[in-house]
Amino acid sequence: MSLLQRDIPRDAFGELSRFRTEFYACLTARGDALFELADALLCSDGSVKTLVELSLAPEHRRGHGALYGGMNYGRLDVARLRRTLTGLPLPRAADGRLVLAVDVSNWLRPEANTSPERLFCHTYSRGRGSAQMVPGWPYSFVATLEPGRTSWTAVLDVVRLCPWDDEIAVTAGQVREVVRRLLAAGQWQAGDPPVLIVVDAGYDVTRLAFLLADLPVELLGRMRSDRVLYFPPPPRPAGKGGRKPQRGAEFKFEDPATWPAPDVTTVTDTTHYGRAEAVAWDRLHPLLVRRSAWANYPEGRLPVIEGTVVRLRVEHLRGDRNPRPIWLWWSRTGATAGDVDRLWQGFLRRFDLEHTFRMIKQTLGWTVPKLREPAAADRWTWLIVAAYTQLRLARPLAEDLRKPWERPARRGRLTPARVRRGFRRLHGKTPQPASAPKVSTAGPGRPTGSRNRHRACEHPVGKRDKPTTAERATNNRSA
Known part of the structure; x- marks a missing residue:
């Protein structure tokens, strides 16, 4: 056969x-x-x-x-x-929803002093507390996740982050273009469930939700366990004057005394993690201040970005019998029990992208060339x-x-x-569009005993302003 x-x-x-x-x-x-x-x-x-x-x-x-x-x-x-990648058949969740994961993988180049546009990349080595910053090129990947246990993803886009980039702004623009291509390719139609975008704790998920609010997407991201969010302000009593409060009670992730009764609670028995308990609180938002990314926001009050907080606790992980809970923030409100289960299960599928990174690095040799x-x-x-x-x-x-x-x-x-x-x-059964090579001989190369008189210039590492056109031309001539 x-x-x-x-x-x-x-x-x-x-x-x-x-x-x-x-x-x-x-x-x-x-x-x-x-x-x-x-x-x-x-x-x-x-x-x-x-x-x-x-x-x-x-x-x-x-x-x-x-x-x-x-x-x-x-x-x-x-x-x-x-456009070709977006038009291919893409995996979908059980409800027909597209689930996209966004993450950064680093191409480390610590000794490439003549390579421009390197950044200090946050990396881990073996052992706890071994994080370090190594020069390299960070790349932002967007991939479609598959349902169930799998090591496959469908990579849709990749962008290299430059030293002058705002990572969240670049990620928002990258996701926006991917969603637009999905719409143009017919992968999403009016009436379909929104596309779920899953990110890890390294992203400001609330800012991403604000920047992508006009698209048919939902944002789901992990938050650090030391965050503090706020409920909406309570209704003002009748006849009471004064300025209306901007926020309500605090919700401290590390302080159970600030947690009211959850709006949704689900318990699921899993084969991989044992008993998984997820509780959700509705309409929680972070406190925004006019610095960093919000420094140039127009005059007036900063936006209130409300969402749903989900606390997930599993019975055991591989090698850890008492794992710490995971805190998630969803860009929608009014979550049901089905939404909560779908969200935490979709977030765990985000780690399938790590299998893709391991495949392209260890097997396909993505970071092998010294370019x-x-x-x-x-x-x-x-x-x-x-x-x-x-x-x-x-x-x-x-x-x-x-x-x-x-x-x-x-x-x-x-x-x-x-x-x-x-x-x-x-x-051998697939199309072979490449033409046969032409007969040629090797060039003479550099004469024996001669030296390279055009030394490449060295480039600094780290964040800096975008170079001008004249500086780019000078760098190209020097290289």
């Missing part, structure tokens, strides 16, 4: 073929070299350790010079690729996204080529690494 005669979705092979053809059309300069580089990335055995070794894969018919030429001087139509220019790093990042998308589309088609010591995977439960292991067998 052939591969295409098995019980698989009818359009799986067609979707993969169409994406490969459209991806090649997005490569507007040195497209053959970049396309074959992506194929070598998909068909290589084992994890990617160095970039140049990909030129030895049979799928890469060109030399290593063409590989680096494509990385440094190729061009990619990112807008078209983003100098940020434009080349962006180009390589989009190649990684295109390769990972092909693995997702090939999931129903790939065979389970397991090692003798590995357990057989159930149908439709192949991990991204196992799909990549069998992608070479599928590769």
